[in-house]
Amino acid sequence: MTDAAARIGTLQRIALKIFLDEETVLDPRDVIPVFHRWIQTSAVDGLLIDVADYSHMTSGPSVLLATHEGYYAIEQSGGRLGLQYARRADQEGELADRLHAAARTLVKAGRLLETNDTLDGRVRFRGDQLECLANDRLRAPNRGETMEAFRPTFERLLSTMGPDDDWSLTQEIDERERFSVLATSDSGAALDLLEARLR
Amino acid sequence: MSWKDTLGARIPDDLGREIDTYENQIALKRQGKIDDKVFAETRLRRGAYGQRYDNGQRNDGTGVKLLPFPSDGQTKGPDTVWDAPGMQRIKIPFGGLTADQMDTLANLSEEYSDGVCHITTRQDIQLHFVHIDDTPELMRRLAAVGITTREACGNTVRNVTACPLSGVCRDETFDVTPYAEASMHFLLGHPDTQDFGRKFKVAFSGCREHACGLVNMHDFGGIAVTREVNGTIERGFEVYVGGGLGAVPHEAKLFDPFLTEEEVLPTLQAISRVFARLGEKRNRARARIKFLVAQLGIDEFRRLVKEERDALAPDERWSAYLDDVPAQGERPLHAGAPLETAPNSGAFQTWVGTNVYRQRQAGYVVATITLSLGDLSGWQLRRLADLARRFVGDAIRTTVEQNIVLRWVREADLPELHRELDSIGLAQPGAGTVADITACPGTDTCKLGIASSRGLAAELERQLVDQMSSLDESARNLRIKVSGCFNSCGQHHISDLGFYGVSRHASGHVVPHFQVLLGGKWVENGGSYGLAIGAVPSKNIPEVVRRVTSRFVEERLENETFYDFASRIGKRTLKEILKDLMAIPGREERPDFFRDWGDPREFGIGDMGVGECAGEVVSLTEFDLAGAESQVFEAQLALEENDPTRADQLAYGAMLQAAKGLIKTEFIDISDEPTQIVMEFRTRFYDTEVFFDKYARGKFANYLFRRHEQPGPATERDTARRLIEEAQLFLEATHACQARLASMPSPPKAGSAPSPGGVQ
Ligand code: SF4
Numbered sequence: 001m002t003d004a005a006a007r008i009g010t011l012q013r014i015a016l017k018i019f020l021d022e023e024t025v026l027d028p029r030d031v032i033p034v035f036h037r038w039i040q041t042s043a044v045d046g047l048l049i050d051v052a053d054y055s056h057m058t059s060g061p062s063v064l065l066a067t068h069e070g071y072y073a074i075e076q077s078g079g080r081l082g083l084q085y086a087r088r089a090d091q092e093g094e095l096a097d098r099l100h101a102a103a104r105t106l107v108k109a110g111r112l113l114e115t116n117d118t119l120d121g122r123v124r125f126r127g128d129q130l131e132c133l134a135n136d137r138l139r140a141p142n143r144g145e146t147m148e149a150f151r152p153t154f155e156r157l158l159s160t161m162g163p164d165d166d167w168s169l170t171q172e173i174d175e176r177e178r179f180s181v182l183a184t185s186d187s188g189a190a191l192d193l194l195e196a197r198l199r
Numbered sequence: 200m201s202w203k204d205t206l207g208a209r210i211p212d213d214l215g216r217e218i219d220t221y222e223n224q225i226a227l228k229r230q231g232k233i234d235d236k237v238f239a240e241t242r243l244r245r246g247a248y249g250q251r252y253d254n255g256q257r258n259d260g261t262g263v264k265l266l267p268f269p270s271d272g273q274t275k276g277p278d279t280v281w282d283a284p285g286m287q288r289i290k291i292p293f294g295g296l297t298a299d300q301m302d303t304l305a306n307l308s309e310e311y312s313d314g315v316c317h318i319t320t321r322q323d324i325q326l327h328f329v330h331i332d333d334t335p336e337l338m339r340r341l342a343a344v345g346i347t348t349r350e351a352c353g354n355t356v357r358n359v360t361a362c363p364l365s366g367v368c369r370d371e372t373f374d375v376t377p378y379a380e381a382s383m384h385f386l387l388g389h390p391d392t393q394d395f396g397r398k399f400k401v402a403f404s405g406c407r408e409h410a411c412g413l414v415n416m417h418d419f420g421g422i423a424v425t426r427e428v429n430g431t432i433e434r435g436f437e438v439y440v441g442g443g444l445g446a447v448p449h450e451a452k453l454f455d456p457f458l459t460e461e462e463v464l465p466t467l468q469a470i471s472r473v474f475a476r477l478g479e480k481r482n483r484a485r486a487r488i489k490f491l492v493a494q495l496g497i498d499e500f501r502r503l504v505k506e507e508r509d510a511l512a513p514d515e516r517w518s519a520y521l522d523d524v525p526a527q528g529e530r531p532l533h534a535g536a537p538l539e540t541a542p543n544s545g546a547f548q549t550w551v552g553t554n555v556y557r558q559r560q561a562g563y564v565v566a567t568i569t570l571s572l573g574d575l576s577g578w579q580l581r582r583l584a585d586l587a588r589r590f591v592g593d594a595i596r597t598t599v600e601q602n603i604v605l606r607w608v609r610e611a612d613l614p615e616l617h618r619e620l621d622s623i624g625l626a627q628p629g630a631g632t633v634a635d636i637t638a639c640p641g642t643d644t645c646k647l648g649i650a651s652s653r654g655l656a657a658e659l660e661r662q663l664v665d666q667m668s669s670l671d672e673s674a675r676n677l678r679i680k681v682s683g684c685f686n687s688c689g690q691h692h693i694s695d696l697g698f699y700g701v702s703r704h705a706s707g708h709v710v711p712h713f714q715v716l717l718g719g720k721w722v723e724n725g726g727s728y729g730l731a732i733g734a735v736p737s738k739n740i741p742e743v744v745r746r747v748t749s750r751f752v753e754e755r756l757e758n759e760t761f762y763d764f765a766s767r768i769g770k771r772t773l774k775e776i777l778k779d780l781m782a783i784p785g786r787e788e789r790p791d792f793f794r795d796w797g798d799p800r801e802f803g804i805g806d807m808g809v810g811e812c813a814g815e816v817v818s819l820t821e822f823d824l825a826g827a828e829s830q831v832f833e834a835q836l837a838l839e840e841n842d843p844t845r846a847d848q849l850a851y852g853a854m855l856q857a858a859k860g861l862i863k864t865e866f867i868d869i870s871d872e873p874t875q876i877v878m879e880f881r882t883r884f885y886d887t888e889v890f891f892d893k894y895a896r897g898k899f900a901n902y903l904f905r906r907h908e909q910p911g912p913a914t915e916r917d918t919a920r921r922l923i924e925e926a927q928l929f930l931e932a933t934h935a936c937q938a939r940l941a942s943m944p945s946p947p948k949a950g951s952a953p954s955p956g957g958v959q
Pocket of ligand 1: 649
């Protein structure tokens, strides 16, 4: 096992993001009451703590649901609005299991947004793109060797999400940024199907 | 695998050792070998602060719910759950940052926090939602770039602040940066600064006229001055002590009109020793140095400090740094060059108009990065570090207005810098205008927040940014500052329009409000504090801003400042302008008034039943509270009319009336006799702790007791003014107590504790 593989094998702080489709026009502030309602009803995974409104910011999280394990956020990095689930607390299992669990949590939350009454079905996510990033520069420095070590695990997840899809991976090029990979497929399933595949 | 191993020798030995010790203390606490209070102060002294809901419960809008953190009973301080997220404060002396430090801060925000860096009103940086277990590694990464979080919180010397224009300002007497830096190094961890009853804040300013270092609100503030002695120009400081905002604001007192530069550090040391020796230790509410100065009087305080100074053993550090002062200062990255042709872009012109300051060095300017609510993402901070490397090197500072400035920008580079800032979402104009609002964290993350300061500030900013182009210049240049409670972290006292969060009770519900303070002075180092006009429902504050600014624009005399305008038309008129906005509409008619900004939850403790009998008594109480409010207002007017004795009596009367109102919830036949009111209040509400709130405990009740025991009314303006502030706080506490009582399902019994879901 390479050093990079050993390092990434211990990675816990994984964040995954799905993107809103082109037709969705969403004011992130509309999600604030939805997140509060999620806390009241324990609608999504985790120990849900509070909602932070960062909608005044032009980059990073816009509205955030803080949990003990990490956070959910309507996120706008790269000018692309989407839903991110960032895991911070340690989880049991192999990296592949942790990645799978994070994806399941994210897709479940995404589905809940798509079907939320107060958002009137305005929210639709693309199933053909998934961004994965590591909030840990020690275990996952943004270098080629990390990509090579991470690729097999990530591809396993992608083959679960889109078994027949042809996924291409693009790594963030700036070495000072977090290690991140954007996976894009030639098709893309709806979130309900992804949810079923990740179950 | 750890950062400790990876960074190795890049962590300075002394900082590394300190962090190792701190990490050991964490381990010992986990083993139950350190007392809760001791550990709390230990982590506070390393900047690891508590955050809202860290007691493990939260009102989710349907009631108070437990947050079942997996901490297994483990705590990191009294009533503070181990696994609950906390805030990490990072001290940035005089706001000075290097590009490498910005990179690290950006990385830390992403890896340990929520991806957001927050600039505070004292030039610090705060990260929220940080787990205590992550703090040692976080601190090591900071140490590797020369930042310590030591003494960022706790009863210590906090961040030493200074004007962000020091060294490049056109009006300064001299650059105060080396003195701020030397003070910071000298006082950090100094044995004489380890035994304070409360925090101690130091600031330096280059001039008297501008806001600069806000000397007037600091425990120790030095304004740069010079004098000529035998044909030589000597440097020194006009030194003020005992200033402070918070619950009971004090304007600083002149300690020395000319303290020579050689005497700055020994005097700071001597003051620290006097503060440690004589400052209050048990009663936190009166432990800041301002109370000691008020209690001793400035002359006696000065005498004690001089005596202490004379007895100090000489320390070479007092003056060792002075030889280097002339050579210190930033070097520009590029040769200065004027801007020959400005781009014909409206956005660029607007930005230059508000965000660019011409340095006294020809060909250079300071560019301000306006940060909405002091926030920027980790990615933006890293990109900004890149721009700094390209345009100015390490000439970067945070500001007390929660912005960042790049100094030594070559004027000719402005168009390119603006384009680059725009590409990372940081070219927002409006720095230092009415739309550049300062706000403390408030209910978003602060445990003491009453109302949403950031929610209000964001809403005001949205509205004012839209109106900027049509606003008259006089209104455009006003300052707005918002705090979530009376503690004044948003510095609401020293702004034209200041607001701090309070709550009011109406028809069985709690309504978020803001106290409106008008006529504070931002300039002249925070030269004067605004006084409260009255509490207005939070949702009416945008209309308060609209009315007050319109009236100012319409009736302002030529060149009149808002401070002068507010003084001229008087608080009575100002209150009249806002009077109808103080009313709380019915809940059916305006349910939004019962929720805070950006928060769909019912404000406060929800809809617990209110008994009819209590309701009846409560309305009598409210009557008395309203009477008390107007007495406080009258007291302010009396003070304006230079009648401190009357002001004192009115403020005292207000406290008595409020106390009487509360007594009526249990004893309707209470007389008007002050001694009986105080006795009944003490027995029924103080001794039983019913009046106590969770954080301030009985602090506000003591204001009444102290005044009652005083032999006669005050004759001095300062004393009367303080009593007015105290009466205001006593009133707020009475409102809060009344709200708690009304929310109880049955009439309170003696000794019953306040509801855990109370709003304060
Ligand atoms: S002013 Fe009050 S709410 Fe705001 S940060 Fe300070 S203590 Fe917290």
